[in-house]
Amino acid sequence: xxxxxxxxxxxxxxxxxxxxxxxxxxxxxxxxxxxxxxxxxxxxxxxxxxxxxxxxxxxxxxxxxxxxxxxxxxxxxxxxxxxxxxxxxxxxxxxxxxxxxxxxxxxxxxxxxxxx
Numbered sequence: 001x002x003x004x005x006x007x008x009x010x011x012x013x014x015x016x017x018x019x020x021x022x023x024x025x026x027x028x029x030x031x032x033x034x035x036x037x038x039x040x041x042x043x044x045x046x047x048x049x050x051x052x053x054x055x056x057x058x059x060x061x062x063x064x065x066x067x068x069x070x071x072x073x074x075x076x077x078x079x080x081x082x083x084x085x086x087x088x089x090x091x092x093x094x095x096x097x098x099x100x101x102x103x104x105x106x107x108x109x110x111x112x113x114x115x116x
Contacts, residue, residue, distance in 0.1 A: 027072030
């Protein structure tokens with residue numbers, strides 16, 4: 001019976017309202033492993049998907065989850081119902097292309113004066 005208690009049903013809500021899962025994860029599963037699972041299950045037809053684990057942010061109970069924490073540590077006693085499905089929100093942060101910004105915006109000298 002303890003083995004069932006150590007399993008969490010988690011579904012991942014994407015920004016467009018669609019879901020990945022639910023899928024069962026042990027309590028000892030790290031948030032980094034959850035992100036790897038999201039990358040593997042990401043719908044191929046969706047544009048602007050994450051390329052790496054660093055592009056994915058997981059939010060549960062209003063908190064951004066750290067990669068080194070486990071699912072058991074992230075469980076909120078107010079929000080999670082035993083035997084229920086926990087919803088975690090997925091935010092994809094696209095990597096910044098510094099070269100693109102430099103090429104598109106030439107440096108301009110601006111002067112601003114304020115006369116009172």
